[in-house]
Amino acid sequence: MKEKLTERDIEKLKKLRFYLLDMDGTTYLGNKVFPGTLKFLDLLRKQGKKFLFLTNNSSQDAEFYAQKLQKMGIDVSAQEVFTSGEATARYITSLKRNPKVFPLGTPSFERELEKAGCILTDENPDFVVLGFDKTLTYEKVKKACLLLREGIKYIASHPDINCPTEEGLIPDAGAIIALIKASTGREPDIIIGKPRKEFIYEALKKMDAKREESAIVGDRLYTDIRSGLEAGITSILVLTGETKLEDLSSSLYQPTFVLDSLEELAEIISN
Numbered sequence: 001m002k003e004k005l006t007e008r009d010i011e012k013l014k015k016l017r018f019y020l021l022d023m024d025g026t027t028y029l030g031n032k033v034f035p036g037t038l039k040f041l042d043l044l045r046k047q048g049k050k051f052l053f054l055t056n057n058s059s060q061d062a063e064f065y066a067q068k069l070q071k072m073g074i075d076v077s078a079q080e081v082f083t084s085g086e087a088t089a090r091y092i093t094s095l096k097r098n099p100k101v102f103p104l105g106t107p108s109f110e111r112e113l114e115k116a117g118c119i120l121t122d123e124n125p126d127f128v129v130l131g132f133d134k135t136l137t138y139e140k141v142k143k144a145c146l147l148l149r150e151g152i153k154y155i156a157s158h159p160d161i162n163c164p165t166e167e168g169l170i171p172d173a174g175a176i177i178a179l180i181k182a183s184t185g186r187e188p189d190i191i192i193g194k195p196r197k198e199f200i201y202e203a204l205k206k207m208d209a210k211r212e213e214s215a216i217v218g219d220r221l222y223t224d225i226r227s228g229l230e231a232g233i234t235s236i237l238v239l240t241g242e243t244k245l246e247d248l249s250s251s252l253y254q255p256t257f258v259l260d261s262l263e264e265l266a267e268i269i270s271n
């Protein structure tokens with residue numbers, strides 16, 4: 001049984017000003033937008049609050065996802081979408097100005113890196129950077145393995161092993177990480193995407209947000225809620241996707257709040 005919110009809970013929810021939103025299972029399911037999604041986003045804009053849609057998929061850029069959401073009737077700009085690819089690019093350039101990078105990624109991922117100021121090269125790079133590379137070749141893997149054996153710093157955009165598609169599950173970044181580990185014995189020095197706190201930190205930086213005024217909203221305990229817990233922000237589980245109420249009792253990752261949907265959240269913060 002879901003616990004009833006206290007007056008203190010409601011006041012805390014009303015004070016939130018920055019929202020990190022999961023997409024599939026939270027704002028829509030498949031191609032169906034949940035009834036409360038548009039109401040919630042409209043309310044945030046009217047209240048002067050900010051939000052970012054988050055995705056671990058680094059094979060496409062924010063513009064791609066903005067267009068996808070727009071086709072579903074969700075009015076959103078590319079600036080309101082944050083991919084693990086953009087987060088990775090921002091993180092790398094925070095470590096070093098104009099870093100030299102050897103990428104394993106799609107052309108879109110490479111453009112994301114270059115836009116942030118990275119210099120793409122296979123000669124003496126500062127970093128090997130791995131994304132969800134749908135254009136992966138043996139030559140790329142071979143070069144990456146040779147560089148990693150030299151001790152080059154190794155960063156990955158996200159850890160997902162499989163990516164769900166209409167055809168079924170296909171190998172994602174985590175599967176490529178496993179391939180490279182089988183050859184070199186190395187795993188990434190850091191992984192950026194959910195459930196890692198670095199993804200959340202970079203998203204908050206983009207919004208110029210304070211942690212105490214921020215929340216992540218999602219339907220998965222082991223990615224959305226876990227990343228909120230690790231980053232030290234409010235975590236809101238919605239029961240419109242993967243997680244069911246009975247799953248909470250056996251999970252290590254307990255959300256700050258459990259709500260039925262974005263529609264319920266909208267009702268709380270509108271009053």
